[in-house]
Amino acid sequence: MGAGHLSVEYGPRPSAVREARAEVRRQLESWGLAEHGEVADVAELLVGELATNALVHAGSGFRLTLFAAHGVLRCEVADAERRVPRVLDAGTGENGRGIFLVDALAQRWGCHRDGPGKTVWFELGTCGADGCGRRQP
Numbered sequence: 001m002g003a004g005h006l007s008v009e010y011g012p013r014p015s016a017v018r019e020a021r022a023e024v025r026r027q028l029e030s031w032g033l034a035e036h037g038e039v040a041d042v043a044e045l046l047v048g049e050l051a052t053n054a055l056v057h058a059g060s061g062f063r064l065t066l067f068a069a070h071g072v073l074r075c076e077v078a079d080a081e082r083r084v085p086r087v088l089d090a091g092t093g094e095n096g097r098g099i100f101l102v103d104a105l106a107q108r109w110g111c112h113r114d115g116p117g118k119t120v121w122f123e124l125g126t127c128g129a130d131g132c133g134r135r136q137p
Contacts (some may be wrong), residue, residue: 007065010051018081020064024075033067033126039073042105043124047075048107049098050120054079058117071127072107078119084111085120 010016017088054062058081104123
């Protein structure tokens with residue numbers, strides 16, 4: 001319980017974001033992690049943001065990879081865009097909130113370039129203990 005690995009490829013179609021969010025929910029439920037506080041809700045939200053970024057900014061499909069082990073859920077979204085995302089002030093605009101949300105809600109996050117594209121990842125704590133999944137000082 002609470003451990004596993006999944007990797008799924010999605011084509012560049014609008015329904016891919018919804019499909020990826022649903023896959024996150026299904027997978028976390030099957031791993032027994034959906035009951036751990038808000039982990040599934042936050043993971044679903046943040047994967048949706050990163051998947052949307054892949055479609056909008058990279059104009060490509062994306063690969064969603066989930067790893068769960070040792071009290072940590074790591075979610076990765078790989079796309080064909082080499083530009084590294086930046087945290088923007090959320091402000092009142094309709095765009096620019098995805099990485100702001102990742103930065104605010106993930107325990108840790110980052111980005112690395114992979115061949116022609118990049119992978120953006122974030123981690124959430126899954127231990128269910130007070131403070132688990134919160135940003136470390």
